[in-house]
Amino acid sequence: MNDLISLNHGSGGKLSRDLIEKVFAKKFSISEPLTDSAILINKGFTLAFTTDSYVVDPIFFPGGNIGKLAVCGTVNDLAVSGAVPKYLSASFIIEEGFPVNDLRTIAESMAAEALLAGVRIVTGDTKVVEKGKCDKLFITTSGIGLLDPDLEHISTAKRIKEGDKLIINGPIGNHAIAVLGAREKLNFNTPVVSDCASLNRLINNVLQQCNKIHFMRDVTRGGLATILNELSGMTRFGIMLNEDSIPVDEPVRGLCELLGFDPLYLANEGKILIAVGAGEETKVLNLLRSDPLGKESEIIGEIVPDKRSSVVLKTTIGGKRIVDLLSGQQLPRIC
Amino acid sequence: MCLSIPARIMSIDGSTAEVSAGGAIFKAGLQMIENARVGDYVLLHAGFAIQKIDEKEALKAIKLFEEIDEII
Amino acid sequence: MKYISEYRNEDLVKKLIALINKSVRRDYTFMEVCGGHTDAIRRFGIPSLLPENIKLISGPGCPICVTGRDFIDKAILYSRMHDAIICTFGDLVRVPGSSSSLEKEKAAGGDIMIVLSALEALEVARTNSKKKIIFLGIGFETTAPGTAVSIEIAQKDNIQNFFLLCAHKIMPPAMETLIKEGTKLDGFICPGHVATITGSDIFNFIAERHKLSCVVSGFEPTDILQSIFMLIQQVNQKKAEVEIQYSRAVTHKGNVIAQKHMSQVFETCDELWRGFGVISDSGLKLRRNYEKYDVEKIMPLNIKFEEEDSLCICGDILRGLKTPDECPLFSIECVPENPTGACMVSNEGACNTWYKYRQYE
Numbered sequence: 001m002n003d004l005i006s007l008n009h010g011s012g013g014k015l016s017r018d019l020i021e022k023v024f025a026k027k028f029s030i031s032e033p034l035t036d037s038a039i040l041i042n043k044g045f046t047l048a049f050t051t052d053s054y055v056v057d058p059i060f061f062p063g064g065n066i067g068k069l070a071v072c073g074t075v076n077d078l079a080v081s082g083a084v085p086k087y088l089s090a091s092f093i094i095e096e097g098f099p100v101n102d103l104r105t106i107a108e109s110m111a112a113e114a115l116l117a118g119v120r121i122v123t124g125d126t127k128v129v130e131k132g133k134c135d136k137l138f139i140t141t142s143g144i145g146l147l148d149p150d151l152e153h154i155s156t157a158k159r160i161k162e163g164d165k166l167i168i169n170g171p172i173g174n175h176a177i178a179v180l181g182a183r184e185k186l187n188f189n190t191p192v193v194s195d196c197a198s199l200n201r202l203i204n205n206v207l208q209q210c211n212k213i214h215f216m217r218d219v220t221r222g223g224l225a226t227i228l229n230e231l232s233g234m235t236r237f238g239i240m241l242n243e244d245s246i247p248v249d250e251p252v253r254g255l256c257e258l259l260g261f262d263p264l265y266l267a268n269e270g271k272i273l274i275a276v277g278a279g280e281e282t283k284v285l286n287l288l289r290s291d292p293l294g295k296e297s298e299i300i301g302e303i304v305p306d307k308r309s310s311v312v313l314k315t316t317i318g319g320k321r322i323v324d325l326l327s328g329q330q331l332p333r334i335c
Numbered sequence: 336m337c338l339s340i341p342a343r344i345m346s347i348d349g350s351t352a353e354v355s356a357g358g359a360i361f362k363a364g365l366q367m368i369e370n371a372r373v374g375d376y377v378l379l380h381a382g383f384a385i386q387k388i389d390e391k392e393a394l395k396a397i398k399l400f401e402e403i404d405e406i407i
Numbered sequence: 408m409k410y411i412s413e414y415r416n417e418d419l420v421k422k423l424i425a426l427i428n429k430s431v432r433r434d435y436t437f438m439e440v441c442g443g444h445t446d447a448i449r450r451f452g453i454p455s456l457l458p459e460n461i462k463l464i465s466g467p468g469c470p471i472c473v474t475g476r477d478f479i480d481k482a483i484l485y486s487r488m489h490d491a492i493i494c495t496f497g498d499l500v501r502v503p504g505s506s507s508s509l510e511k512e513k514a515a516g517g518d519i520m521i522v523l524s525a526l527e528a529l530e531v532a533r534t535n536s537k538k539k540i541i542f543l544g545i546g547f548e549t550t551a552p553g554t555a556v557s558i559e560i561a562q563k564d565n566i567q568n569f570f571l572l573c574a575h576k577i578m579p580p581a582m583e584t585l586i587k588e589g590t591k592l593d594g595f596i597c598p599g600h601v602a603t604i605t606g607s608d609i610f611n612f613i614a615e616r617h618k619l620s621c622v623v624s625g626f627e628p629t630d631i632l633q634s635i636f637m638l639i640q641q642v643n644q645k646k647a648e649v650e651i652q653y654s655r656a657v658t659h660k661g662n663v664i665a666q667k668h669m670s671q672v673f674e675t676c677d678e679l680w681r682g683f684g685v686i687s688d689s690g691l692k693l694r695r696n697y698e699k700y701d702v703e704k705i706m707p708l709n710i711k712f713e714e715e716d717s718l719c720i721c722g723d724i725l726r727g728l729k730t731p732d733e734c735p736l737f738s739i740e741c742v743p744e745n746p747t748g749a750c751m752v753s754n755e756g757a758c759n760t761w762y763k764y765r766q767y768e
Binding site: 343367 | 410411524525600654656662665
């Protein structure tokens with residue numbers, strides 16, 4: 001194969017087949033014959049189905065790359081709905097001139113992550129566009145998961161009650177800062193690594209052993225503040241957050257202090273917010289902490305009665321302020 | 336606009352230092368500081384160290400807070 | 408984090424609040440004139456901890472908020488030159504000019520770079536010899552010395568393609584204008600990082616001439632609360648002095664080396680403050696021997712500026728006459744993603760911090 005992708009790779013002819021077979025199908029272990037759609041038979045299960053596009057800049061960053069992100073993000077979207085992720089599709093829009101070796105690295109990352117998560121990438125598409133028509137590489141992944149109907153409330157928050165405790169599985173803001181640090185245009189070095197990870201096994205473990213899980217959502221663009229506002233908006237309750245309990249790594253905190261960011265609004269790619277009924281929070285916390293992806297889990301707040309459905313932060317010095325839906329910072333193309 | 340933050344000098348190369356703010360490393364111009372040494376804490380603002388943090392004064396302030404019990 | 412965490416200790420805060428509560432005898436109005444203070448006060452929820460008779464108002468402490476709209480328009484025009492690279496601090500890119508912003512120009516293909524320092528802009532000039540690098544110099548006495556140092560280095564190293572569009576300002580004349588124009592105050596929480604450079608003596612005229620209490624404050628919650636306590640003590644004792652709370656960084660005379668850099672490169676001039684009009688001797692411009700770095704002298708523009716005409720009351724807010732929630736546009740038409748006035752754009756602007764950190768009543 002050539003070193004660089006050319007427009008011919010997107011024409012549908014032999015070069016297209018070469019690209020799909022030698023770079024993608026081989027890595028994803030998709031066997032012959034390659035057909036237009038993948039037929040997947042399951043008996044008597046509700047399907048969860050999601051899709052997401054990934055345009056992160058830069059493509060490679062500490063802790064991952066656009067491919068790993070494309071698998072984790074979609075796996076997590078299925079898992080936080082209570083579903084067991086099974087199958088992904090992967091579509092690639094590639095800019096003319098993109099190095100094939102980079103594509104191989106990205107495909108390898110995707111394969112490795114899919115293996116870790118126990119999902120299969122079963123179908124996909126590639127398109128090549130002229131130089132300048134897309135920024136190096138865009139990926140879209142769709143995912144199907146099998147959902148136990150008893151867990152439908154996890155994403156709709158129907159069972160949220162006053163006194164429910166809110167838990168996060170580790171420090172926030174790492175992904176946003178790692179990506180920001182990798183963009184050469186801003187001049188600093190940071191030891192921060194993206195938290196990008198598939199959380200389905202962690203989540204499944206909790207769901208299997210606990211029966212008071214009332215809500216879950218993954219905390220991506222817009223950060224923790226956005227998810228919490230969505231939750232309080234979906235229910236008729238308010239949220240009281242404890243700033244001291246919210247884990248933030250020191251370099252992330254340092255950068256936020258210097259650049260004026262609020263960690264509550266920074267993007268994550270390996271964090272989930274869980275609402276658990278009072279009485280079961282310690283069990284959930286211990287389960288999470290026994291997993292490498294949850295070892296720094298903390299109880300960060302609780303559901304409270306509040307006519308205005310506000311998210312209120314008790315600050316580190318004991319003051320109180322509202323955490324609004326609106327983000328403080330918009331970091332573009334962070335995922 | 337950047338805010339100012341206390342940062343620790345990690346290394347010095349002529350009139351530029353590498354400073355650490357909680358682990359994030361920045362370059363800082365030392366043109367406004369005299370006798371900067373590795374280990375000193377400085378106020379970092381817009382790419383410059385604008386002042387050394389006076390450790391004695393900092394400790395005095397903390398001590399003063401702790402003595403407030405007697406006043407109240 | 409060292410020199411930060413110790414000053415955010417909840418127990419110390421409780422003690423200071425108890426002290427404040429014990430010493431309050433009447434109503435007090437204190438103004439802070441630094442964006443960093445505006446941000447810290449609201450971010451930590453300090454108003455929710457103070458007794459009701461202490462009112463904190465924000466003054467013109469955000470350099471971005473007081474930068475005239477014409478400055479943005481000029482920067483935009485320079486950015487449209489085919490061989491220019493504009494280097495700017497991040498906050499400035501969203502400030503609306505008369506019809507566009509640097510962010511919009513960047514999206515349309517303008518060569519606009521966000522930098523964290525004037526030294527970075529100088530490096531851009533070194534590595535792009537065929538381009539004209541124009542650094543947008545905004546900020547008060549905390550930031551101006553850095554710009555001065557960069558100009559001196561440019562001179563020493565004979566860098567011919569580095570230019571400055573200058574809107575640096577100094578605080579004392581604006582503070583005096585506020586007082587003379589009748590903003591009702593008992594005292595100032597004085598800007599700690601400005602004073603790191605200038606020394607606290609620059610505020611003596613406020614105490615001596617205008618009999619207002621002043622405390623030069625740090626930026627951590629315990630700093631701010633201790634400063635408020637010190638101001639209350641002064642007012643109770645009918646004293647008007649300049650005290651230093653932020654002694655770990657501020658002295659009476661300040662950073663003399665930084666001041667020398669500033670005075671070598673800059674001299675004062677009359678300057679337009681958004682919301683105030685022109686304040687004499689409140690701005691900085693390059694001295695004659697550095698004029699070759701002044702982009703407006705080397706590449707003069709020919710544009711006409713119009714008065715701002717809108718419901719935006721940033722001017723009143725910057726003077727502490729009104730609070731953001733009294734503006735008809737606040738949070739309805741004027742929001743951080745789509746700001747009308749400069750106070751909403753900057754992270755340190757009163758309207759932006761009020762919006763971000765709504766206080767829990």
